[in-house]
Amino acid sequence: MKILAIESSCDEFSLAIIDNGIILTNVISSQINHHKEFGGVVPELAARLHLENMHWVIEQAIEESQINIEEIDYVVYTAKPGLIGSLIVGKVVAETIALYLNKPIIGLDHIEGHIFGAAIEHEFIYPVLAMVVSGGHTQIEVVHSPSEFEIIGATNDDAIGECYDKVARVLGLDYPGGPVIDKLAQQGNPEAYKLPIPKDDLSYDFSYSGLKTAAVNLVHNLQQKNQPIDLKDFAASFQIAAVSAVSHKLERAIQNYNPQTLTVAGGVSANSQIRKIILELGQKYQISNTFVPKSEYCTDNAAMMAKLAYEKLK
Numbered sequence: 001m002k003i004l005a006i007e008s009s010c011d012e013f014s015l016a017i018i019d020n021g022i023i024l025t026n027v028i029s030s031q032i033n034h035h036k037e038f039g040g041v042v043p044e045l046a047a048r049l050h051l052e053n054m055h056w057v058i059e060q061a062i063e064e065s066q067i068n069i070e071e072i073d074y075v076v077y078t079a080k081p082g083l084i085g086s087l088i089v090g091k092v093v094a095e096t097i098a099l100y101l102n103k104p105i106i107g108l109d110h111i112e113g114h115i116f117g118a119a120i121e122h123e124f125i126y127p128v129l130a131m132v133v134s135g136g137h138t139q140i141e142v143v144h145s146p147s148e149f150e151i152i153g154a155t156n157d158d159a160i161g162e163c164y165d166k167v168a169r170v171l172g173l174d175y176p177g178g179p180v181i182d183k184l185a186q187q188g189n190p191e192a193y194k195l196p197i198p199k200d201d202l203s204y205d206f207s208y209s210g211l212k213t214a215a216v217n218l219v220h221n222l223q224q225k226n227q228p229i230d231l232k233d234f235a236a237s238f239q240i241a242a243v244s245a246v247s248h249k250l251e252r253a254i255q256n257y258n259p260q261t262l263t264v265a266g267g268v269s270a271n272s273q274i275r276k277i278i279l280e281l282g283q284k285y286q287i288s289n290t291f292v293p294k295s296e297y298c299t300d301n302a303a304m305m306a307k308l309a310y311e312k313l314k
């Protein structure tokens with residue numbers, strides 16, 4: 001079974017082809033450099049750049065896969081959630097290819113795709129406990145099968161990636177701020193600045209607006225007093241607060257749901273501290289099927305959508 005997948009929900013346009021579970025190609029066009037000067041993704045620009053990039057992405061992916069496009073059995077695309085203009089471009093491209101090939105088309109969920117990004121190189125044993133951490137989502141899901149996703153906790157306000165990006169912005173760091181803070185944090189002292197651990201309670205829900213406000217206020221206070229900010233120490237102090245909530249909540253979910261597989265998904269799963277926490281929790285609770293996705297499958301990509309589709313269809 002060969003599936004062609006398109007992912008275009010935000011500022012990446014990507015096309016992947018999977019052949020019986022094996023990824024033949026995963027071409028991603030990133031627009032980060034275009035959005036950097038605005039300090040975040042500009043939706044209208046993202047949709048227009050998708051239109052410019054889709055031609056070479058399609059050509060390169062088909063060439064790399066070394067298959068004849070007529071061999072495709074299904075066409076799938078990200079239907080939701082995402083930026084509406086970006087989603088529509090991907091949908092229209094998918095519909096055009098499906099119509100041309102006269103093959104069935106399926107719209108998929110982006111978050112479910114992120115979770116299956118972790119299953120490309122390892123097989124899931126169900127139930128799977130997945131920590132979803134991205135620019136738009138922070139949630140814990142129990143996956144019972146490729147078609148049964150149970151969200152047991154989610155953010156009440158900001159997502160963790162959004163919080164990283166906003167704090168990075170007030171510190172004057174480049175967009176996207178998550179990877180920059182992560183890099184600085186690895187050389188800093190996490191006890192240098194005092195920041196609150198977000199929503200440190202017994203629920204599985206998250207809240208990152210308090211940490212964001214506390215971090216932004218602290219930066220402004222220090223700036224007003226003309227006190228220098230040690231970026232490495234600030235990043236380390238922020239990171240420890242941001243990931244503590246993930247660690248506490250995930251540990252309780254493991255105790256209550258007894259998963260066979262433990263994993264993490266979404267753009268923030270590239271974070272060094274979060275990857276460490278997942279592997280440590282897996283070891284502590286003897287979940288042998290514990291793994292973190294390869295970095296290519298952390299940020300938005302079509303391979304994860306292709307893998308989700310394959311697992312649903314097979």
Ligand code: KG4
Binds near residue numbers: 010133162
């Ligand atoms: O999943 P993704 O590519 O897009 C969404 O669907 O939201 O996630 C992008 C987010 C951005 O907020 C970015 O700053 C964050 O992932 N990110 C990181 C790291 N790498 C990417 N956050 C913290 N540490 C990282 N190493």
Ligand code: ZN
Binds near residue numbers: 114135299300
């Ligand atoms: Zn995403």
